[in-house]
Amino acid sequence: MKQLKETAEKIKSMEIRGAGRIARAAAAELRDYAGRFPARDIADFNKKMKYAAELLISTRPTAVSLPNAVRAVMRYVGENPEEAKASVRKLADEFITNSENAVRKIGEIGARRVRDGDTIMTHCNSSAAVSIMAEAHASGKKINVIATESRPRMQGHLTIKQLDSLGIETSLIVDSAVRYFMKDIDLVIMGADAVTANGSVINKIGTSQVALAAHEARKNVIIAAETYKFSPRTLLGELVEIEERDSDEVISKEKLREFSKVIVKNPAFDITPREYIDLICTEVGAIPPEMAYIIIKEYLGWGLGEINSNWKS
DSSP, X not given: OHHHHHHHHHHHTTSSOSHHHHHHHHHHHHHHHHHHSOOSSHHHHHHHHHHHHHHHHTTOSSOTHHHHHHHHHTTOOOSSHHHHHHXXXXXXXXXXXXXXXXHHHHHHHHHTTOOTTOEEEEOSOOHHHHHHXXXXXXXXXXXXXXXXXXXXXXXXXXXXXXXXXXXXXXXXXXXXXXXXXXXXXXXXXXXXXXXOTTSOEEEETTHHHHHHHHHHTTOEEEEEOOGGGBOGGGGGXXXXXXXXXXXXXXXXXXXXXXXXXXOOOOBSEEEEOGGGOOEEEETTEEEOGGGHXXXXXXXXXXXXXXXXXXXXX
């Protein structure tokens, strides 16, 4: 139980961050948790697994990859605890492997859309987006990247570290300079924490501003997203919850106490309309945002009937 709660806290505090990483961490923790605790019978096992699943899902409400990963593992079967544990282990390992392979495949598919000599702008830190740039660079294309700081958590610093280690020429800019530098770029590549059924993208706060500036400047926007980041529940109009994080990520509580009329708003994500997105690059192919429903139905296996039956689950 202690390790389960520690993993949940690491996801909640963003010690483990990035939609793909938290999904893999949750799957691994469910696998390890199932292997650690003794269970009297299958009912007891199911009860404890349900508790673990609900705890992990509650940590980051916006990242659809997290509940999708948990649901993938919670499809385990077994008539007794040992059979169920073996099923959990198999499903978790499959999810983690498929997730890692998806990032590689997205890199291969997305790199075809990058031209030799392109200057690319990116926002926040996305392993899928970085994979595209890494593959383009590895294939011999000379590219430059302009990366935002991505305040207040500064995920852009992780991005420039990764790109620099690959030998890719990179510039770091403050978030408010996006529109100023948009004239100098050829392509925008960003990740996603969730993709809705109509093709809109939920990602790190500031993503919509980058996409809007790109739309104004007639620059293409590519979103790199694994299929498990698509949100089935949005098919019936359910909104993706936007996480509001603590004010001390923006200003210290001590400093904030100096003001009597100031409150801090710190949404972690925003929504980019599909009209500002040219292509969503997944591990099963590149699609226009309008085809997001196909991914949910064909690759996640969610039809309207299953969504209705699971609406309250």
